[in-house]
Amino acid sequence: MLNHEPADRVFHALADANRRAIIERLTAGPAAVSELSRLLGVTLAATVQHLRVLEDSELVRSEKAGRVRTCQIDPVGLRRAEHWLHAQRTTWEHRLDRLGDILGEPDPTTFKEPTT
Amino acid sequence: MLNHEPADRVFHALADANRRAIIERLTAGPAAVSELSRLLGVTLAATVQHLRVLEDSELVRSEKAGRVRTCQIDPVGLRRAEHWLHAQRTTWEHRLDRLGDILGEPDPTTFKEPTT
């Protein structure tokens, strides 16, 4: 089941607490890899691996100047995830609305939810 | 790093394409476990395991009547995930706004981003 859909990558990236901590830090402004490494309390190598995941899912961008790589938020991934969730929630809510309309109608012929 | 934060659970649940497919199906209305199983093309047992993850993260609720368990969306998890993403994005956007204000000011004393 090794999918490479964008949604897979984004949600998988967000599933890790350390990666979310990186994102939370970066919303406050850019940071170097070593700073993030200190923040998480893990090795530089581990941090770099997290950043690779975050960049692949377009949640973070980074550029290297001299010997320091500076990371910042990439809004693309964030928006993609937000959009999927919003779509699900609104679809669900609209369905409930329609259901309410039907149940509130003056002539309620016995209504049954189709399951198949 | 086996965290049990709610955000961990929700995003981890959403990271799997089959679980997202279940959610997408349920936004259209309730469904039985065996129907979801058919939809995914995996074993009933596997489907039950996915549902356990989805229920633990409050993305799905289910009730058993007779021998059939009916599943439906639980908005709690969806909202939780959406809220986290929204918070990150807006924090980031507001920071950019403030940055724009500063850079657009009449007396721009040489501005340097604090990194530590």
Added chain:
DNA sequence: CAGACACTTAAGTGTCGACTTGACTTTCTG
């Protein structure tokens, strides 16, 4: 009531993912 249905639980398997250590490369700085 017998057999089909709709799950449920347990155990096993192969893969992935988060870390680590250790060996480099590149870029400052005293």
Added chain:
DNA sequence: CAGAAAGTCAAGTCGACACTTAAGTGTCTG
């Protein structure tokens, strides 16, 4: 220029995870 700083790359370890099969448990239905 020597050494420190900041990353980078490559293994290697070990626990999680998505499946499966197999053996149940209740609940209809003819």
